[in-house]
Amino acid sequence: MSLLLYCVAKPSALQDESQPGVAGTPVSRIEGSNLAAFVSRNDHHEVWLRTPLSTSALEFHRVLTGLFKSAAIIPFRFPTILESDQELAELLNQRSSEYNTLLSKFENWTQMEAQVSYSNPGGPAPTESGTEYLLERQRRQRTLADFGSELGSAISVAGEWRHRSMKSGLRCFALVERNRIAQFKERMQSISVPAGLKVRVSGPWPVTEFLDPN
Amino acid sequence: MSTETGSMVFAGNDLGDEMSLLDLLDHVLDQGVILRGNLVISLAGVDLVYLGLDVVLTSVETAMRHITRSAPAAAKK
Numbered sequence: 001m002s003l004l005l006y007c008v009a010k011p012s013a014l015q016d017e018s019q020p021g022v023a024g025t026p027v028s029r030i031e032g033s034n035l036a037a038f039v040s041r042n043d044h045h046e047v048w049l050r051t052p053l054s055t056s057a058l059e060f061h062r063v064l065t066g067l068f069k070s071a072a073i074i075p076f077r078f079p080t081i082l083e084s085d086q087e088l089a090e091l092l093n094q095r096s097s098e099y100n101t102l103l104s105k106f107e108n109w110t111q112m113e114a115q116v117s118y119s120n121p122g123g124p125a126p127t128e129s130g131t132e133y134l135l136e137r138q139r140r141q142r143t144l145a146d147f148g149s150e151l152g153s154a155i156s157v158a159g160e161w162r163h164r165s166m167k168s169g170l171r172c173f174a175l176v177e178r179n180r181i182a183q184f185k186e187r188m189q190s191i192s193v194p195a196g197l198k199v200r201v202s203g204p205w206p207v208t209e210f211l212d213p214n
Numbered sequence: 215m216s217t218e219t220g221s222m223v224f225a226g227n228d229l230g231d232e233m234s235l236l237d238l239l240d241h242v243l244d245q246g247v248i249l250r251g252n253l254v255i256s257l258a259g260v261d262l263v264y265l266g267l268d269v270v271l272t273s274v275e276t277a278m279r280h281i282t283r284s285a286p287a288a289a290k291k
Contacts, residue, residue, distance in 0.1 A: 007246075054235060057242045064242075077246040119220060185224060193220030202225040202237055208245040 002045035003082040006038040006063045006075070007206070008092070010103050013071035022059040023047045032089055033096035035103075038067060039088065045081045068206045072106045074099055075206050102211055109159065110204035112176045112184055116147060117169035119198050143194050144169055154191055157184045162209060169197075173209040 004022055011031050015038065021027040025040035025047065042048070048056055060078045067073050082088050092099075118140060127133045148170045152161040158174035176184045181204055193199050225237060 054239055057239050058235075061238050061242045075246040077244070077248050078242045080248075188222065188224075191222070193222050195219055197220040199220065199222040200225065200237075201222065205241060205245070208241075208247075211247065 001041050001043055001084060003039040003041055003085065003088055004045070004048045004060075005080045005082055005088065006040075006060065007067060007073040008035045008037045008099050008103075009067060009071045009073045010034075010100075010107075011036045013067055013073065014069075016066045019063060019066045020059070021063050022056045023050060027063055030085065030088060033092040033100075035092050035096060035099055037088055037092060038063065039082075045079075048079055048081065064206060068204075072103050072109070073206050074102060074211065075208060106175075106207045106210070108178050109175050109207055110178055110181065111207045111209060112158070112174045112181070112201065112203035113205060114151060114172040114174070114188065115166075115169065115200045115202075116144060116151070116172065117198055117200075118144070119196050121168060140196060143196060147194055147197060148172060151191065155184065155187055157187055160210060175207065175210055176204070178204070 004025070006021070006027065011034065013036055015027065015029055019027060021040035023040075023042075025042050027038055027040055030037045030039060040048070050056060057078050064073065064075050082091070125136075127136060148163050151172055152163065155161060155174055157180050158176055160175040161172065163170050163172040174184065185201065188199075188201055225234075
């Protein structure tokens, strides 16, 4: 019997029993090692990987969102499939200390995300010379980097702020307390975005980017 | 000097006016804990979880097409 693993949470996490899992398979709670794991069971794991895969991924997301409303969760990447309950029990036993530490640490926290990208992702407009083109490209990169730093220092409501450089721009992550999400959004709204850049703010998401054991 | 400014949009964490399918898929497929060594997602011998979003989508769907054409046992680890 295969298990599709959605997430782990503290045993106090509330589950909406009416929320079906991926491919309509029921979501079960399995407790062990002071953790609650949420899984679906099926004899054939292929059922969770049916095409189009995006449908299964969205169903997976809905289960996570439902659980995240009531508690901190540690989500697993879709599709994480275990072979048996025994394998899950071993996992919970092995990682109990790490997961319990993380769940306590992020009990009241969420992750907000800001994706900063160029308004014109195709690159600088064509110029008369190669030098001009390179200078314009440099200017774009500097604007992006400066704005990323400015965001981090301006968002004082964030407990922590990290960013990663992406091909399309910057991906910024902020740790924000559940009761300060509105404040975070207000603060973001007050920031002036430089010409040539666009920002997409999303969340609250379960904390994933800050799941360092220490 | 241009006085034009950039733009900022806000989205939630569910499909809505401003939330794209790609945002959600990115979080489900590219965020979250990876269990090294505990996964049974080696369809067609490909460790899907370590691949990028686009490749995952393509690889799984290609693999599933292969599976449906082959014997069901071929999908097992």
